[in-house]
Every structure is written in structure tokens, then in C-alpha cells.
Amino acid sequence: MIPQKTRPAxxxxxxxxxxxxxxxxxxxxxxxxxxxxxxxEKVQAAAEELGYRPNVxxxxxxxGETKTIGVVVGDIENDYFGLATRGISDIAKKxxxxxxxxxxxxxxxxxxxxxxxxxxxxxxxxxxxxxxALVTDHLQDTHRAGVPLVLLDRQIETLPAVxxxxxxxxxxxxxxxxxxxxxxxxxxxxxxxxxxxxxxxxGMRIPVSSVQDRLTGIVDGLQQYGVEPTKDLxxxxxxxxxxxxxxxxxxxALESPPTAILASDGLIALDVLLALQHRNLEIxxxxxxxxxxxxxxxxxMTPPLSVIAQPIYEVGVSAATALLQVLAGAYPAASPARLxxxxxxxxxxxxxxx
Amino acid sequence: MIPQKTRPAxxxxxxxxxxxxxxxxxxxxxxxxxxxxxxxEKVQAAAEELGYRPNVxxxxxxxGETKTIGVVVGDIENDYFGLATRGISDIAKKxxxxxxxxxxxxxxxxxxxxxxxxxxxxxxxxxxxxxxALVTDHLQDTHRAGVPLVLLDRQIETLPAVxxxxxxxxxxxxxxxxxxxxxxxxxxxxxxxxxxxxxxxxGMRIPVSSVQDRLTGIVDGLQQYGVEPTKDLxxxxxxxxxxxxxxxxxxxALESPPTAILASDGLIALDVLLALQHRNLEIxxxxxxxxxxxxxxxxxMTPPLSVIAQPIYEVGVSAATALLQVLAGAYPAASPARLxxxxxxxxxxxxxxx
DNA sequence: TTGTAGGCGTTATCAT
DNA sequence: ATGATAACGCCTACAA
Numbered sequence: 082m083i084p085q086k087t088r089p090a091x092x093x094x095x096x097x098x099x100x101x102x103x104x105x106x107x108x109x110x111x112x113x114x115x116x117x118x119x120x121x122e123k124v125q126a127a128a129e130e131l132g133y134r135p136n137v138x139x140x141x142x143x144x145g146e147t148k149t150i151g152v153v154v155g156d157i158e159n160d161y162f163g164l165a166t167r168g169i170s171d172i173a174k175k176x177x178x179x180x181x182x183x184x185x186x187x188x189x190x191x192x193x194x195x196x197x198x199x200x201x202x203x204x205x206x207x208x209x210x211x212x213x214a215l216v217t218d219h220l221q222d223t224h225r226a227g228v229p230l231v232l233l234d235r236q237i238e239t240l241p242a243v244x245x246x247x248x249x250x251x252x253x254x255x256x257x258x259x260x261x262x263x264x265x266x267x268x269x270x271x272x273x274x275x276x277x278x279x280x281x282x283x284g285m286r287i288p289v290s291s292v293q294d295r296l297t298g299i300v301d302g303l304q305q306y307g308v309e310p311t312k313d314l315x316x317x318x319x320x321x322x323x324x325x326x327x328x329x330x331x332x333x334a335l336e337s338p339p340t341a342i343l344a345s346d347g348l349i350a351l352d353v354l355l356a357l358q359h360r361n362l363e364i365x366x367x368x369x370x371x372x373x374x375x376x377x378x379x380x381x382m383t384p385p386l387s388v389i390a391q392p393i394y395e396v397g398v399s400a401a402t403a404l405l406q407v408l409a410g411a412y413p414a415a416s417p418a419r420l421x422x423x424x425x426x427x428x429x430x431x432x433x434x435x
Numbered sequence: 436m437i438p439q440k441t442r443p444a445x446x447x448x449x450x451x452x453x454x455x456x457x458x459x460x461x462x463x464x465x466x467x468x469x470x471x472x473x474x475x476e477k478v479q480a481a482a483e484e485l486g487y488r489p490n491v492x493x494x495x496x497x498x499g500e501t502k503t504i505g506v507v508v509g510d511i512e513n514d515y516f517g518l519a520t521r522g523i524s525d526i527a528k529k530x531x532x533x534x535x536x537x538x539x540x541x542x543x544x545x546x547x548x549x550x551x552x553x554x555x556x557x558x559x560x561x562x563x564x565x566x567x568a569l570v571t572d573h574l575q576d577t578h579r580a581g582v583p584l585v586l587l588d589r590q591i592e593t594l595p596a597v598x599x600x601x602x603x604x605x606x607x608x609x610x611x612x613x614x615x616x617x618x619x620x621x622x623x624x625x626x627x628x629x630x631x632x633x634x635x636x637x638g639m640r641i642p643v644s645s646v647q648d649r650l651t652g653i654v655d656g657l658q659q660y661g662v663e664p665t666k667d668l669x670x671x672x673x674x675x676x677x678x679x680x681x682x683x684x685x686x687x688a689l690e691s692p693p694t695a696i697l698a699s700d701g702l703i704a705l706d707v708l709l710a711l712q713h714r715n716l717e718i719x720x721x722x723x724x725x726x727x728x729x730x731x732x733x734x735x736m737t738p739p740l741s742v743i744a745q746p747i748y749e750v751g752v753s754a755a756t757a758l759l760q761v762l763a764g765a766y767p768a769a770s771p772a773r774l775x776x777x778x779x780x781x782x783x784x785x786x787x788x789x
Numbered sequence: 790t791t792g793t794a795g796g797c798g799t800t801a802t803c804a805t
Numbered sequence: 806a807t808g809a810t811a812a813c814g815c816c817t818a819c820a821a
Binding site for chain 1: 806807808809810812813814815
């Protein structure tokens with residue numbers, strides 16, 4: 082049974098079969114104009130028999146809209162984006178928009194590609210979690226093309242786009258304060274943020290706002306206790322299990338090693354925990370631990386991990402809502418209210434052993 | 436700075452600005468026909484200045500192809516599909532195809548929608564992880580539309596489509612045998628497969644081949660030890676934390692409760708573990724445990740969990756490769772070799788306590 | 790090498 | 806209510 086390369090039925094085919102003109106058929110199938118009940122029935126029957134499917138490509142050429150919004154996420158393997166995507170889809174669907182997704186596998190070039198592809202497919206709007214605030218040409222393009230853009234999780238000041246994100250600094254500060262109150266003074270922060278070799282220094286420009294926000298809270302908490310953040314403890318570029326393991330080694334080799342670690346997200350947390358496990362370091366006995374994102378496995382660990390939980394699904398909802406408002410004609414776009422993160426203290430913090 | 440609803444530049448605009456005809460401009464920009472070097476330069480310059488972007492929609496109307504493949508997955512929050520998607524994208528990109536993704540949130544109706552949407556967008560090929568072999572109309576549609584289809588993770592006999600999947604029965608059998616050898620005779624299997632109320636009976640038709648394959652291996656192992664699988668221990672419809680918790684309760688309330696549990700995938704494993712934790716049951720002391728999929732957190736648990744690992748990324752690669760072959764003209768499609776799962780015995784199995 | 794004219798499948802405008 | 810006819814942006818003969 083060879084698949085017939087049978088050209089799909091067009092409106093003209095349907096019209097011919099129903100014995101009416103092309104435009105009548107179009108009116109009967111589309112929801113505009115006026116058609117007699119008799120004609121409508123004949124057309125619908127014919128369409129059914131022929132298995133007619135409107136060619137949305139042709140339609141979009143005329144109408145200029147695709148009823149589709151494009152979503153670009155850093156990596157779908159991060160539960161964070163999985164949930165956010167769900168929030169986006171749920172809202173978009175209700176408003177009659179389709180959602181198509183492109184995953185960039187944390188690759189900045191892939192992000193540029195993804196945006197280009199989606200613009201080429203003429204999506205009506207775009208939701209992007211930008212990898213870095215440093216390269217934004219492709220995002221400027223969307224603006225130039227007149228396609229509304231909403232940023233997810235991260236904001237970029239220089240861009241004419243609103244952002245749906247979580248105000249995470251207060252919770253980050255609370256987590257840090259809790260560590261400090263337990264007696265910790267050497268607290269490490271590990272992130273997969275790419276800085277191209279640059280190490281931490283106070284006031285440095287962090288190209289991803291959601292990481293910046295984490296740091297703001299942490300530094301704020303530290304300084305309240307008179308502790309200065311240092312480049313040996315604030316660590317970036319932890320991409321992948323191997324690199325992260327090396328960073329852990331470097332931390333442990335310090336003259337005074339950290340007694341607590343904050344992991345910047347659920348993915349990096351796994352790498353960190355794996356490295357600690359391989360070195361036979363127990364939490365919290367040998368190392369206190371807090372992670373950003375309340376991954377489902379976090380509470381299953383022994384001991385259950387203290388986390389900074391973000392309302393991720395709601396971020397997606399918020400982003401989609403903002404975008405849909407613009408698509409519905411609202412201008413300027415209203416910046417969505419920032420959602421709040423919260424610190425959940427489980428059992429992965431105890432006083433430092435020494 | 437109001438975004439100009441400036442109609443994007445067309446080939447006609449470029450041609451006018453470059454002072455040549457439409458078709459010359461088209462030739463210069465596309466890679467067909469012949470153009471003089473002089474004309475080509477003028478056109479390219481004009482295109483650059485105008486920020487010209489070819490309208491792929493219009494192009495596809497003529498050429499009949501979109502250079503895009505559509506992927507439909509059950510839920511992106513399952514790491515399984517995240518990795519598989521990555522495998523697909525990597526291969527597709529190399530062949531010059533874009534990949535767009537639609538997530539169905541485990542909702543069968545959403546799957547039908549997703550397929551319709553992608554067919555409407557005229558993707559050149561489709562990769563789908565079908566929720567159930569019972570409703571396949573939408574998949575028959577793709578065949579009727581002449582769009583090549585490759586199934587991911589699951590196969591459906593009645594469908595003219597090849598499938599990229601893992602041969603998981605042997606590893607499942609090995610896991611089961613290991614449990615039996617440790618002394619277990621009451622072994623439960625928990626899956627989120629929807630059966631619409633039907634309970635397990637030997638020989639029942641399981642509408643998802645990947646679950647069927649798991650069961651085949653398990654039953655095979657059981658029978659080797661003279662143990663009969665029963666409906667009170669083989670449980671389906673565990674969707675969500677609450678339902679799964681109830682199933683666990685039912686299992687524990689049995690006259691002779693299970694002493695070991697096999698979880699059908701990483702997501703359901705989380706629900707099961709959470710339920711066990713809440714009931715203060717320890718692994719493996721009170722309950723031995725094996726899960727399908729080697730989720731990254733599995734080896735971080737205390738104790739590290741024994742798993743049946745699948746080469747997920749490779750399944751994606753395999754699916755994409757098969758599809759691309761068909762798109763390149765191969766017919767009939769060659770069924771990709773089935774990949775092998777393997778049992779990794781960590782520390783979550785010990786002899787039953789009683 | 791270049792331009793003209795027609796077609797892809799829709800929607801939109803205009804008479805009838 | 807209906808049917809021609811043009812338009813959308815691109816590709817593809819075909820003729821010049």
C-alpha cells in the first residue's frame with residue numbers, strides 16, 4: 082500500500098463537487114459572508130467526503146496572521162521550562178492560539194536560529210528565555226519585524242520587551258540568612274551561567290537577570306552579617322557534570338573551604354550533589370545545601386533538601402497572558418506583576434561541623 | 436518608540452530598490468537560475484538594507500515542502516522525552532530540517548490537536564509518541580495526507596508506520612529475576628497507562644507497546660519462578676500524585692502486600708517514592724524498589740536506586756534518521772534496529788523482611 | 790542574462 | 806445569496 086502522493090483537496094475541488102462557485106464554498110467553510118443553508122450543507126458534505134483541510138499557509142499569506150505563538154527555551158530538560166511551557170500552552174490554547182516550541186539545548190547560536198525560524202514561520206508573537214543579555218540582535222529583529230516579544234524568566238533592560246519573571250532576591254536572601262544564622266560564613270554559589278572566563282567581583286554585570294537577582298539576594302544577606310562575597314566562592318560556568326565536579330574540587334581545596342553550597346537551579350544541583358556523593362561528603366553533616374527550584378526529587382533525598390521554590394507554571398501563564406494582550410491590541414504592553422519565590426527550609430542545613 | 440506595523444519587505448520591494456525585475460531578484464536571492472554578478476550584488480545590497488526575509492509560507496505553497504519536521508510528545512516534563520527530542524533535533528538540523536515541537540500534557544485529545552496543527556502547517560514529516568494504540572484516526576490521517584510518520588518509543592501494529600523504540604523486555608525480566616532471586620514473591624508493577632477501568636488479566640491487550648514490553652519481561656521472569664501475575668499487583672491508571680498514593684494504600688492493605696515495587700517510568704517513580712516516604716516506609720528495608728529510566732536523581736537517593744536504563748537520546752536519533760530516509764525518497768521505510776535497555780542493580784533491592 | 794505571465798490556495802472586493 | 810476577479814508573496818516556465 083504505497084502512500085498516494087495524492088494532492089490534498091483544495092477549496093476549488095470542494096466547490097466543484099458541491100456544484101457551487103469557489104467563493105461560495107469559501108464562505109461556507111470559513112465563517113464570513115453569507116451563504117444559504119442549502120449551499121452550506123452541500124459544501125460541508127463535499128468537504129467531508131474529500132477530507133478537505135484548509136491550507137493555513139495560503140490563508141496566512143492573505144491574513145498576515147498565523148494564530149501561532151513561538152516559544153524558545155534554553156533547555157527542555159530543565160523541569161523549569163517544562164512547567165513554564167505548560168503554563169504558556171494552557172493559556173494560549175484558550176485564546177485560540179497554537180504553540181510551537183523550539184529547544185536550544187543551552188546553545189546561544191541555536192537560540193538565534195530558533196528565533197529566525199519562528200519569525201520565518203511568521204508566528205504572531207514570541208516568548209523567549211534569552212540565554213544572555215549580551216547578544217540581543219536576534220531579539221531586536223523581532224521588534225523590527227513588528228512581532229511582539231515577551232521574555233521568560235529573564236529581563237533585558239535594553240530591549241523593548243516586557244518580561245514575565247520571578248522576584249527571587251528576597252527568598253534568596255532569606256535562604257542565605259538562614260545559613261548565616263546557622264553559623265556558616267563560607268557560602269558558595271554555583272551557577273551554569275556563562276561568563277567567558279570572567280570571575281566574580283562585586284558590582285559585576287551579570288548578563289542573565291534571573292542569576293543577577295539570585296546574587297543580589299545572596300550578597301544582601303551576606304553583607305547583613307558583614308560577610309563579603311568573594312570570587313573564590315561565587316562560581317560560574319558550571320556546565321555539565323565534569324566541569325561542575327572540577328569546581329567542587331577547587332572549592333574543597335581552598336584554604337578555608339565552603340561549609341554550605343547554593344545551587345543556582347535544579348540541573349546544576351544534580352551535578353553538585355553527584356560530585357559531593359562521589360567525594361563521600363554527606364549533607365548536611367559535611368556540607369549544608371540549598372538549591373533554587375523545588376524539583377520533585379528534592380524532598381525525596383536524605384535528608385530532604387531545602388529549596389527556593391518558584392511558581393514556574395504561573396510564570397508561563399503570566400508570559401502568555403502578557404503576549405496575548407499585546408496581540409489583542411494593547412499598547413504599550415503592560416509589564417506583568419512579578420511573582421514571588423519562597424524559601425522552603427527542609428533538612429539540608431545544619432551548623433558547620435568545625 | 437511604537438513598533439511600526441511596517442509590512443515586511445517582499446521580493447518586489449527588493450527588486451524595485453535594486454532596479455531589476457522581480458524574477459531577477461528572486462534568482463539572486465534563491466539559489467536557482469542564473470544572474471549576472473552585478474545584478475546579484477545590487478539585489479543583495481538592497482535586500483540587506485530592507486531587512487528582507489523570504490516568506491517561507493509563500494515559498495512552501497509552491498514547493499510543497501516546508502523543510503520542517505513536527506514532533507509530538509506526551510509530556511515534555513518527562514526527562515525521557517526531553518532527551519529523545521534532543522536526539523531528534525541534532526539529527527534533523529544536520530540534514531537542514533527545522534524541528535517544531537508540541538507537547539500534549541498526557542492528554543489524548545491534545546495529541547489529536549497537535550497532529551492536526553502540524554499537518555496544517557504542512558510539516559514534511561512527523562514523529563509521534565502516541566498516547567494509546569486505541570485511537571489512531573489522527574495517525575491514519577497523516578498517512579492519508581502523504582506525510583511520513585515515525586513512532587517514538589511505542590509501536591502500533593495496525594499503522595503503516597515504522598517505530599523507533601527500545602527492546603526493554605529482557606532487562607525487565609532481568610530486574611524481575613533479581614527480585615525473585617532475592618526472595619520476593621509479591622512484586623507490584625505500577626504504571627500511569629490509562630486502561631479505562633480495565634484491570635490486569637493475563638493476555639490482556641495493552642494499548643501502549645512500551646508498557647506491554649515491560650510487562651512481557653516481568654511476567655516472563657515471574658513465571659520462570661512459578662509466580663502468577665495478578666490484577667491486585669499489576670496496577671494501571673496511576674496518573675498524578677494523589678491517585679498513585681491511593682494505589683499504594685490499596686497495595687499495602689492487601690492480605691499479603693507486595694514486598695517489592697517496579698515503577699513504570701521516572702515520573703511515576705517520583706509519585707510512588709513520595710507516597711512511600713509519607714507512610715514512613717524505607718527502601719529497601721520495608722520495600723524493594725526498581726524503576727524504569729535512569730533518571731539522574733536515581734543514583735542520588737539513599738540508597739541509590741536500581742534502574743532499567745534506556746538509551747533515550749539514541750531513540751531520538753534513530754527516529755529522526757528513519758524519518759529522514761523516507762523524506763530522502765526511501766520506500767518502504769526501513770524499520771530501525773531496536774535498541775537495548777539494561778538493568779543497573781544499585782542498592783534498592785534486598786531480601787524481604789518477613 | 791533578463792523580463793513577462795501564470796500558478797500555488799486562500800481571503801477579500803465587487804458587481805450581479 | 807452568489808459568482809467573477811484581484812490580491813497575498815513566492816516560484817517556474819517561457820519568451821525575449
